[in-house]
Amino acid sequence: MIGLTAIEIEAGGFRVGPVDLELRDGEYGVLLGPSGAGKSLVLEAVAGVRRVVAGTIRVDGVDVTALTPEKRHVGLVFQDGLLFPHLSVAGNVAYGLRRAGVAGRAARAAEVERLADAVGATALLKRRPATLSGGERQRVAVARALAARPRALLLDEPLSAVDAEAREGLQELLRRVSREQGLSVLHVTHDRAEASALADTCAVLVGGRLLQTGPPREILMSPADEAVARFVGARNVLHGVRDASDARLVRLPGGVALRVARTLTPGPADLVVRPEDVRLWRARPPAAAAGRDDVAVFPGTVVGLSLQGGFVLVRVETPDALDVLIPARAADALGLTLGAAVDVGVPAAAVHVLPMA
């Protein structure tokens, strides 16, 4: 279990916090945020290599705020594995075994074998770190951290230096380790997809401030504010005003009116629409296809097209700019080109209303 209560960190004039976060045994937490948000500082504070200026840190129910790293019982894995280059893989894994109370050379060798097997690194034991791939290094780094019998695992961008193929295997390994050993994991990343794939609980840190904590789906679908919305890729953050007579209608500056799923109080309204929730037609759809009143349909012009994996991000000027994400095949079928006239539909259920500050 990891418990952070109002921790604050200061580094070179940059202040992080207050950060509150509770992770149960076996819970996988992801601290998500852009570069420079202060994520690694939080991780270093939990590991005990950086002091907090306020707040308390608990590991396995014990207040470790004032303890040195070696007394905190946390495992630490960095982006590039940081295997000790002067030791073999076996030497790296064995490093923390004495502290873990594994006495005797034979017992330590057996434990190294067991840990290597658990992370799929048995064949690597005699190799030097410099000869390993990024994914192999990370597997060994996880085994090394587990050797010291930690009560929590801290991972600093552990998948960033790993190719896509190895990343899937490592994600599966990390989830399995957390689940089988009942370890709380605090994983720091800037990668939204990684966070969605791994996290039970996700905390979004932007500019040193913890903006939202919750299950990743909740953060994706219901961001707490504009900064979170933009960071989790909502793209369409729209500022409008509630219609004078219809409490479920928001008018945008360009004239487009969007339906929302709940009634709003009069005044300004900030809306978030994920690009994959927006529908696109080359000709105005029949009312049935549009879903009648629940989908606001309005015309626009394609002003941008960019391929993103198997999808195409289409920028449509309505004149309020909207980003729409559709499968590449669908874009081909629609024959989308720059300047093409399209109709755009935004379902009321896809419109998230941001809480007003």
Next chain:
Amino acid sequence: MIRFRPSLFWALCAVAGALLLAFVLLPAASMIVGAGAGLLGEALRQDDVRRSLWLTVSAAVIATVIGFVVGVPLAYVLARKEFPGKRLVEGVIDLPIVFPHTAAGVALLTVWGRDGVVGRVLAPLGITFTETVAGIVLAMLFVSLPFLVDTAREAFVMVDPRYEHVARTLGSSPGGAFVRVTFPQAWRGVLAGAVLMWGRGISEFGAVVILAYNPKVISVLTYERFEGFGLRAAQPPAVLIVIVAFVVFVGLRTLLLPRRRSRKDAA
């Protein structure tokens, strides 16, 4: 903007490098070749030259060992910690480099001489630094310590501190992390600093001659012979120390310091 063709550019670099090498090697080579094998044999047969060579080498080794014991911890602190006055400390450590060495000898004398601040206290205990081996070691230590501290500090800076963070979470104390993780990665740089320090020590003249003219280290012996008997008499000790320094320097660097990896190798 002047644009060089790559081949011309590298050719110019090679010419510049060759000129520099010649500038460094020519005096030493000329002296050794001019002296010939006969002179070298003669030098080795002379008792005072042999004694002086042993004294020079051993005093420099002792100075280097002391420098290692006190300098490496300081280098590590300078590499890892930020504290008020750190730049001042670094400047103070480098001070002997910019001191004229005879001035360094005079300064040392005011502290460690019989009437000096520390010398006065130690003299009744039989510990003196004028005209003694201890004085020679002291002078060598003073002028050469910056070479070890600066090189070792850079070697420690090159080791990512996050290795130590990992080691700490694996149960190591700060000292344990240093011994088991940091030093094994930095030792080649530290050794390079120690070799530099030793080399600077054996070549020291100015500070040594002020603090301890006798017993004579090889630089003092060479100077005395040159002044008293001319170039021919000064050559044997000079040739000997140049050969010893060359063999130790090149030998240690070749055997212990691995070839630096090129970018291509690293990729």
